[in-house]
Amino acid sequence: MASPLVERLAQLGSSARTAVEDxxxxxxxxxLLERALRVRGALLAGGSRRGAGEAERPSSLEGERILLLVSPGAAWVSAFLGTLLAGGIVLPLSALYPPAELEWLxxxxxxxxIVTDGELAAVAAPIAQGRAVLRVEDLERAAPGRDAAISDIAAGDPALLLYTSGTTGKPKGALLTHRNLAVQAELLRAAWGFSDHDLLLHALPLHHLxxxxxxxxxxxxxxxATRMLPRFDAxxxxxxxxxxxxxxxxxVPTMYQRLFEHVDRGGAPGFAAGAQALRLATSGSAALPVTLAERWRDLTGTIPLERFGMTEIGVGMSNPLDPGARRAGWVGFxxxxxxxxxTDDAGNAWAAGERPPGERPAADPPAPGDAAVARGELWIRGPSVFKGYLxxxxxxxxxxxxxxxRTGDxxxxxxxxxxxxxGRTSVDILKSGxxxxxALEIEEALREHGAIAEVAVIGVPDEAWGERVVAVVVAAPGREAECATGPLRAWAKERLAPYKVPRESIVVRALPRNAMGKVVKPELVKTIAAGIAVEERGPLTR
Structure with a gap:
């Protein structure tokens, strides 16, 4: 079966409508497609493994991994598509990664x-030894050649290599196929109502799903059309x-938080009216705190559309496009x-209301209308699920x-x-007493405290409790004393069941986050469990 992704690109290739604004x-x-075909031709011409007497270039890169370090914009897209059309696999990485991490990946x-541009050539230089470094500006000027027609790429051929965020261990490279990408795009186009009348504001990193x-x-x-910004700036x-x-x-939730902070400082006149005029605002990559969802509702009349996805499966669930059918704190259907x-721990699907024998309840009874009929690890299958780890x-x-x-959630x-x-079974599901x-439920409750700007709840190894529940808090300016263990526990006891109240509160200047705004909880656990002083590890302050 031919690649549905390539077929769709061919359909769009004659359109005079705007694809990218940068x-x-x-x-x-x-x-855009013409530029991509030139990139394709240049990659194929430079990727020949034939002998000196064989001038004909190959018709496919045969799954060669091409590292992409290009600034966001039309050139990034042409390099991305050109690699796919040549039969290669794109590995997009961030210019913010240190050289050691770039080299490891x-x-x-x-x-x-490596394909880069003039702006990021210096970032690529430290990892250039033993690798060819190509400028996208040069590739786009190359002649498409006689074989400019798109090669016959199969739906199951790998197209994209994305490394997992590494919040729970060493990153792994997930291979996504042409079918995966095409199915995902079609599912979201239909679910979220995208059409040629839309203009998407894009400020997300391009090395994540x-x-x-x-x-x-x-x-x-x-x-x-997509308006691509160089980076997120509130x-x-x-x-x-x-x-x-x-x-x-x-x-991602952190972006909403930064936007609200900017608005609260008196910036962005007209932002509220502009936000209300948006056809669609979504949130993903981390759980959206209900407090942020409600703040957006106060501003626009509706909560952002939250969904659930991960590198290996794409978006698997989504709240409805109809704002009135969304539910804060839930990721939809x-x-x-x-x-x-x-599933339970043995992988068996749970029947309505079941819980492993002898296990105490994990949460208080849900609100009416939210009655849980099953709780356990989430498993997913379907044509958008990835090929495997490289x-x-x-x-x-x-x-x-x-x-x-097995999602691990x-x-x-x-x-x-x-x-x-x-939450993640490895970092967000705590076993205490x-x-x-x-941890996500406890965090949601603590965010109601006016002195708490940000919070991460973690489990620290403890002989008596198994895991000691600890709240790591970024306090609002001047309100650090209210976030100390004693005052915060007294406040939480009035709102949480006793076994959920954090046994300790640690005030920090900032929470460690990855490029997508997810808190790197293993780093917090390791630092706190080791009792490392502030001076040795930076932001942590007891």
Missing amino acids: ERGQTTFAA ASDAGVRR HGVVIALMTSLLAGS QRVAAEIARRSVTSFMA PLPTVEARI GREDATAAAFQDGWF VAERSSDGRFRLL GYKLS
Whole structure:
């Protein structure tokens, strides 16, 4: 079966509509595809493994991994598409990574060639030894050649290599196929109503699924225009929204928090009116705190559309497009073609209301209408699920059972079929004093405290409790004393069951986060458990 991704790009290739807006101007779909074909031709010409007497270039890169270090914009997209059309696999990385991390990822992926641009050439230089470094500006000027027609790429061929965030261990390279990308884009186009009338404001990193697939590919393959910013900047994003020229915006919770902080400082006149005019605002990559959802509702009249996805499966669940049908704190329903199940520790699907024998309740009874009928690890299967981890057959085999991908997330399903995420089994599900607790639920309650700006709840190894529940808090300016252990425990006891109240509160200047805004909880656990002083590890302050 031919690649549906390539077929869709061919359909868009003659369109005069704008595909990408960046700092250099507008690029139509037709111009974008022409640039991509030139990149393709140059990569194929430079990738020949034939002898000196054989001048004909290969028709495919045959799965060669091409590292992409290009600034966001039309050039990034042309390099990305050109590699896919040549039969290569794109490995997009961040210019913010230190050289040692770039080198590790490039080596793990077996990269031989790096595509960069003039702005980021210096970032690529430290990892250039033994690898060819190509400028996208030069590739786009190359002649397409006689074989400019798109090669016959199969739907199951790998297209994209994305490394997991590494919040719970060493990153692994997840291989996504042409079919994965095309199915994901079509699911979200239909679910979120994208069309050629849309203009997406894009300020997400392009080395994660959220930025490159969920946002960019959904918009691109729907025939929508995408305004690509060089990076997220709250002032710039707020101004773009205030102009009321964009119709959709995708973000992570941290971005919403930074936007509110900017607005609270008196910035972005007209931001509220612009936000209200958005057809769609989504949140993903981490659980959206209900407090942020309600703040957006106060501003616009509706909560952001929250969904659940991960590198290996794409977006598997989504709240409805209809704002009135969304529910804060829940990630909605499985998308068409996606199957979801809740399992116990042995992998058995749970029946209504079941709980492992002898286990105490993990949470207080849900509110009316949110009655949970099952709780356990979430498993997913469907055509958007990834191919496997590059070079890690054991990890790939361990990630699947009977065709189901084991997400490692604990979830609950309500009586009406909605799902809510309670956290990662490895960092967010705490076992303390015989109870199974959701760190996300405790965090949600603590965010109601006016003195708490940010919070992460973790479990620190403890001989008596198994795990000691600890709240790591960023205090609002001047209110650190209210976040100390004694006052915070007294406040929490009035709102949480006794076994959920954190036994300790630690005030810090900032929480360690990865590029997508997720708190790196293992780093917090390791630092606090080791009792490392502030002077040795920076932001942690007891």
